[in-house]
Amino acid sequence: MERSSPDVVRSVTDEQVLRALMRRRRLTRAELALAIGISKPTAGESVRRLTERGLVADTGERTPGGRGRGRVGSYYALAPTVGTALAVVIAPEGIVAEAVDVYGDTVARATRPAVPGQVAAAFEAVAAEIDQVGPPIRVAVVSAADPVDRTTGRLVHLPDSPFLVGALDPAAVLGKAGSVIVDNDVNWAARAESDNRRDFAYLYLGEGLGCAIVNDGEVRRGHSGLTGEIAHVLTEGPDGRAVPFIELFGVLGLRQTGSTAIDVPRLLADPAAHPKLGTAVSGIIAAVVALADPQEVVLGGSWGPALADEIRAATARSPRPVPVRAAAVTDNPVLTGVRGEALNRLRSLVTS
Incomplete structure (x- = not known):
């Protein structure tokens, strides 16, 4: 079995010391040795190396010592630099x-x-x-x-x-x-939503429209970085005909004056429009599923989660239904x- 070189061992030890200080903020050499599971001399050598590199600094604080309490210990922390x-x-x-x-x-x-x-x-x-x-x-x-x-x-x-x-x-x-x-x-x-989730599509439905594809735990950005620009994807309009997604809001009178931005308060206050929007969003989800095959669809933005029931019901009628839920990270x-x-x-x- 090939043995690790001393340089590799020192590098791994130094990383462990740095990460321990990130978690605990300040530790003595003895506390570092205990936290990492290494000897006190090894911890001391690592602290010395990291101090010389400007990554660790003596805080000036000391542990109580003397009168049976053992030697005085110095607290170390990550350097401001x-x-x-x-x-x-x-x-x-x-x-x-x-x-x-x-x-x-x-x-x-x-x-x-x-x-x-x-x-x-x-x-x-x-x-x-x-x-x-x-x-x-x-x-x-x-x-x-x-x-x-x-x-x-x-x-x-x-x-x-x-x-x-x-x-x-x-x-x-x-x-x-x-x-x-x-x-x-x-x-x-x-990315904020991706904790422990490796394959999903994130639909942002707010004043603007967008989509992110997370596959194998990574956000897929495409050749030029424009993956997920769903505004001009064709979907079902209120009269059953195909319409670019962004134009639907003009047809429904849900745009802000003089802008393509969606008027979210008006949208939320118009329950008659919600089933039509649910159907339109389900068309976008069908396109995303066909191309990206996500495990689930997450609804974010200022109105997406509020219409989750309508979107979920419409998506259930599609050829390849997938679970649809509101975003967990809302703050x-x-x-x-x-x-x-x-x-x-x-x-x-x-x-x-």
Whole structure:
């Protein structure tokens, strides 16, 4: 049996020490040895190496010692220089940016309104405000309520998109952050929903329309990043004829004035429209099932879960019915997905 090299053993031990400190925040060398299941000298050597690398620091706190209590122990924690992760959500409701530390705590927060034509400037403002606070930003994760080109990270404008950010290159604005990951809001909401679920379709039904496909635990983005743009998929209209999904809301008088955005309060207050919408959404689900074969369909957005019964009943009549349920994550799922990814990437950077 081939034995591990000393370098590999040291690397694994150091990662275990770092992850233990992420969980417990501060530990003595003796506590680290007990938590990981290694000897005290091995724990001490790992702490020394990590301190020299600037990843671990002595907090200055000491355990009680003397008079039969044993030797005084020093508490160690992750050094502030391990940095933070930036989580940003760009949505019609506004722009939110949070700096998250390696423990998952929000250490800084900035917001700006998303005024049409001024979104790019507002995005730069929140990024600059966060950048002035606390430890350095090592990774940034951005959500935009517009499609995102997976190659460039730039926002893509499609016909009938209700929320137009304008020309924006998040990676260029956040260049100092190191790695920058950009994706659309529906994909991030699906990531928030994907705990222990590996195959499903996430339908976002709100002021805008979108779909995310999660297969084998991964969000599928397609060649250019535009998978799930369902607005122009043909479905059944109120008169039984085929109609692009986005146009249905104009036919039913459920659009906001002067916009392709859906008027959600009016939609929810119009029960006569709900069976028609259930039928139309079931047509979208049939197309998604035919192409992506999800195990289930999850309904998110501001009106999708409210019409779950109508959508479920219509879907049950389709040739290939699948389970349909409302989203489990309802408290800001987009920010939840973005923060989770930002934290995971930061921790990976620290332990790599």
